[in-house]
Amino acid sequence: MIWSKPPSRTILCVRLLLSAIFLFYGSVKLLGGQYYYGDWTISKSTADGTSLVWAFYGYSPFYGRVTGLFEFVPAVMLLFRRSAFAGAAALFAVSLNITLMDFGFDYPMVKYFAAAYTALCAFLLVRDRAKLTAVFRDPAVEESPTADRRG
Structure with a gap:
């Protein structure tokens, strides 16, 4: 079956890789790096x-530090099996935003790394698709055992 669950070592490696990457980037932002703080003058004709x-x-x-927090906290969540799904879901949203921004503003090579991180987050979510569908399932709508399933 194409959607069979991958070995748990693969999942663990993906979780650890994503956690390390986002812990690094989140820490840099929390410590005041990456963004241009202070006085600056910018012109659309001269700025890339x-x-x-x-x-x-x-x-x-x-705001710069909050963006770091939104990377750091879910990265920590990936380290623990009980919170890994929620961490992957949060990082999927964060990494998708980063990917769209990187492609939209034509960042150099990093846009492809961001796309890969987004794909890895999606991989973790699809792997736990039962949890994902449970999030969107309406518990008030019970399927009747006598319902016609022919569609």
Whole structure:
């Protein structure tokens, strides 16, 4: 079957890899790195997309640090089996945003890494698709045992 569960070692490796990556990036942001903080003057005619984004996120040090928190906390959650699904779901949303931003502002090679991280988060979510469908299932709608299943 194409969707059979991969070996738990594979899952563990993916979780540890994503956790290490997002712990690093989250820590950098929490410590005040990556974004352009302070005084700056920017012009659309002279600034590239990368500089524009770093200046925008750095405009508010609070916001810059919160973006780091949104990477750091789910990365920690990936380290524990009980919270790994929620961590993967949160990092999927974060990494999808990063991927769209990287492609939208034409970042260099890192946009492909971001896309790979998003795909790995999706892999973890699909692996636990029973939990994923349970999130969206309406418990008030019970399927009748006599319901017609022919569709």
